[in-house]
Amino acid sequence: DAGITQSPRHKVTETGTPVTLRCHQTENHRYMYWYRQDPGHGLRLIHYSYGVKDTDKGEVSDGYSVSRSKTEDFLLTLESATSSQTSVYFCAIAGTSGIHYNEQFFGPGTRLTVL
């Protein structure tokens, strides 16, 4: 398995509280992604990063922010959690080769419940 971990693996929190999820990689890959996965919607991209301090929005970025101060860490923050953010969150990484056709390696996921 690619060296990618997520923490915490499970979290229960209350509406209105801030939450930070961490993704850590040991592969030195350039690209990192945060997805959420919900029944009926599949995997949807929240934010992604193409380098240290370089991030961009995905399909469902409202209510989320990210930061990447080091190659190995990509943080996802819910500033004020809402029940609609109850989901399973996956981090993924991808490297680069001579051409931009690269597979993504996924972490084990974080199950977040917002009460």
Added chain:
Amino acid sequence: SQKIEQNSEALNIQEGKTATLTCNYTNYSPAYLQWYRQDPGRGPVFLLLIRENEKEKRKERLKVTFDTTLKQSLFHITASQPADSATYLCALATGNEKLTFGTGTRLTIIP
């Protein structure tokens, strides 16, 4: 609007038969398409990538086709086994090293 559809939410196949999963898309022109496998409680795992100029790609019992005119990819598992039971996701390259995923097909191989 852009859309990726995988033919059915669930598919049951008898062991030993060929399972065929479909991924259709509209309003995309992907440079490549990927297939992933996801087991319950785990993250997706990459299986195969096929580029827009490739018609077919094989890996062991897996075969993927890509028809950019029909805007469709077919994913085949030959000689299917119960261990092949999982959810299979197609994903399109939608620019800037990003992927857009279909909602997946849950495949069950019946012994």
